[in-house]
Amino acid sequence: MSQILSLAIAGVAAGCVYALVALGFVLIHKATGVVNFAQGELMMLGGFAGLALAAVGWPWPLALAGAALAVALCGLLAERAVLRPLIDQPHIPVVMTTLGLGFMLKGGVTMLPGWGTETHALPTPFAGRAVELAGTPVAADHLVVIGVTALLGLALFIFFRHATLGKALRATAQNPLGARLVGIPLARMHGLAWALAAGVAAVAGVLLAPVTFVHAHMGLIGLKALPAAVIGGFGSVPGAVAGGLLLGLVESFAGFYAPDGIKDVAAHVLVLAVLLWRPAGLFGGRAQENA
Amino acid sequence: MRRARAGALLAALAAAPLLLSPWGLSQLSFVAIYAIAGAGLMLLAGYAGQLSLCHAAFIGIGAYAEALLQARGWPLEASLPVAAAVAALAGVAAAWPARRLAGIHLAIATLSFGFIVQEIMARWESLTGGNAGLVVAPARSLLAGTLGERGLYWLALALALAALWVLGRLLASSAGRALVALREDVVAAAILGVAPARLKTLAFALAAALAGVAGALYAHKLRFVSPEQFDWVMSIELLMMLVIGGLGSRAGIVLGAVFLIALPQLIALLRDLLPTALPPAGLELFAFGFALVLSLRHAPAGLAGVLRRRL
Structure with missing residues (x-):
């Protein structure tokens, strides 16, 4: 029983990171119709930004917020400089552009002298501590990840439900033409979606740091979060969160009970099964897009 | 004229093993x-x-x-x-x-x-x-x-x-x-x-x-x-090669392949001119990404499209 509980907590914590990256995929895709293959790299950038701020002496919570802001700004810039000129292009050139952007980010960070090729630790203030939960010791780091994700999720929920900007973004996602007709500036909404997605990814990067450390290849997580987003139905933010949590749990239990290797491909086996069985995702009601 | 040029190119390609160094042939x-x-x-x-x-x-x-x-x-x-x-x-x-x-x-x-x-x-x-x-x-x-x-x-x-x-x-x-x-x-x-x-x-x-x-x-x-x-990077490199060569053009396949093979060599040359602290892997990755973003923005028809405009 205690084994199951600790696997579940570890799974939910990993799932929170997947959920945050998956959320970014969905935010950008809903608002702009683009799948951003650089999402994992934005997360990696967040990890390094947090590292840099911690290195100059910022306390952990401030470094987390600072990294989110800095990477959100990068997302805004990327949208403005690279993606906006390609608005209304077919999906292959746009997807390739985000892949190119990801390569540039990863290559750029790798080139940072003395930093890019190393693996860095970025401990939370609670590193190494454990909390007793129903008789089972639980790593405090895991609870921090879950707590920060829950707070961020709540903040996003309130933003999308009650803030004018959030409502405008939802309107843009639902019907770009209609949104334009009521005076919502589409281009600015695209920038906002990129900034939000990048900021959320950066938080994921800092949260992931105690688990996998910070290194230039950590963006590969994005390639598991993307299937998680699809599992949840690519059109819904709660779906992305649910997909991420599901993936985290499946990986956690598969890593313990299933033979070696199953854990690493769980995301990909799950997403293929979902795509074959329910192409709109487990939680997606929206019909699949055409071409 | 076109036929003669194609014939000459073909002959040059067939004779390449006799002309090139083992490295060039490779x-x-x-x-x-x-x-x-x-x-x-x-x-x-x-x-x-x-x-x-x-x-x-x-x-x-x-x-x-x-x-x-x-x-x-x-x-x-x-x-x-x-x-x-x-x-x-x-x-x-x-x-x-x-x-x-x-x-x-x-x-x-x-x-x-x-x-x-x-x-x-x-x-x-x-x-x-x-x-x-x-x-x-x-x-x-x-x-x-x-x-x-x-x-x-x-x-x-x-x-x-x-x-x-x-x-x-x-x-x-x-x-x-x-x-x-x-x-x-x-x-x-x-x-x-x-x-x-x-x-x-x-x-x-x-x-x-x-x-x-x-x-x-x-x-x-x-x-x-x-x-x-x-790995998946190879899959992406192949796609990049086609996009940079020119999607939807047969000449683009060859031009893209030449680009993909030549870029690491170009970067090796470039690195001799740059400070030695730059790690090679990062520069190559960055250059690939940059070339991709640049070509999609400014030459959507790829190298094949650029050549067609020039000739």
């Missing part, structure tokens, strides 16, 4: 090998509009099939077609979810397919040798004996030309036009009697077969296969 062999895989992917992505993010898996399957068959004494005349066929079967399998999917969902399905294939290569140790990989012998053929570097180059060149020719014939046929119709508008194509699921499966099978051939040659060229060679 680079040219890689260009030919990438052009073979590129021809298949161009059919799929450039003309049929289907984004495949698992082409490295097809190349890997061809490479492993060739390595294993040759190790069991099969001659090239038998092993190469079988390697192509095995890869084509994998293509059909990858197209299975694609029958119902379009656009980005398809891309993600192929991405996941590629990861699963790579994991199988790493885990099926009794067959593939796992992560340690397999050493591959030089290609043995019934007719030509053991192929050296030159023989392998001529084989790759001939197969690349054949692949480009077949692609041209296919595009001129009704099946080729149906594939382009699929890219432009699935619904309209279906109304006109095109069967999208069957056609997509066919395109995937053909593209994978060509990738399998390229993989078989790649295995002999490197004399070694291991799972991490066929």
Whole structure:
């Protein structure tokens, strides 16, 4: 029983990171119709930004917020400089552009002298501590990840439900033409979606740091979060969160009970099964897009 | 005039082993090998509009099939077609979810397919040798004996030309036009009697077969296969090569392949001029990404489009 509980907590914590990256995929895709293959790299950038701020002496919570802001700004810039000129292009050139952007980010960070090729630790203030939960010791780091994700999720929920900007973004996602007709500036909404997605990814990067450390290849997580987003139905933010949590749990239990290797491909086996069985995702009601 | 120029180019390519250093020949062999895989992917992505993010898996399957068959004494005349066929079967399998999917969902399905294939290569140790990989012998053929570097180059060149020719014939046929119709508008194509699921499966099978051939040659060229060679970065590099060469153009395949092989050399030259602290891997990755973003923005028709404008 205690084994199951600790696997579940570890799974939910990993799932929170997947959920945050998956959320970014969905935010950008809903608002702009683009799948951003650089999402994992934005997360990696967040990890390094947090590292840099911690290195100059910022306390952990401030470094987390600072990294989110800095990477959100990068997302805004990327949208403005690279993606906006390609608005209304077919999906292959746009997807390739985000892949190119990801390569540039990863290559750029790798080139940072003395930093890019190393693996860095970025401990939370609670590193190494454990909390007793129903008789089972639980790593405090895991609870921090879950707590920060829950707070961020709540903040996003309130933003999308009650803030004018959030409502405008939802309107843009639902019907770009209609949104334009009521005076919502589409281009600015695209920038906002990129900034939000990048900021959320950066938080994921800092949260992931105690688990996998910070290194230039950590963006590969994005390639598991993307299937998680699809599992949840690519059109819904709660779906992305649910997909991420599901993936985290499946990986956690598969890593313990299933033979070696199953854990690493769980995301990909799950997403293929979902795509074959329910192409709109487990939680997606929206019909699949055409071409 | 055009015919004379093409003839001269062909003669130069055929004579290349006599003119180039072993290193130069090796680079040219890689260009030919990438052009073979590129021809298949161009059919799929450039003309049929289907984004495949698992082409490295097809190349890997061809490479492993060739390595294993040759190790069991099969001659090239038998092993190469079988390697192509095995890869084509994998293509059909990858197209299975694609029958119902379009656009980005398809891309993600192929991405996941590629990861699963790579994991199988790493885990099926009794067959593939796992992560340690397999050493591959030089290609043995019934007719030509053991192929050296030159023989392998001529084989790759001939197969690349054949692949480009077949692609041209296919595009001129009704099946080729149906594939382009699929890219432009699935619904309209279906109304006109095109069967999208069957056609997509066919395109995937053909593209994978060509990738399998390229993989078989790649295995002999490197004399070694291991799972991490066929990772998703290779799939992306192939797509980048086509985009930079020019999507939807046969010349773009070759130009892109030349670019892909030449860029690391250019960067090696550039690094001599830059501070030595720059790590090589990062610069190369950055340059690839930058070239991709730049070409999509300023030359959407790729190098082929730029050349066409200039000439």
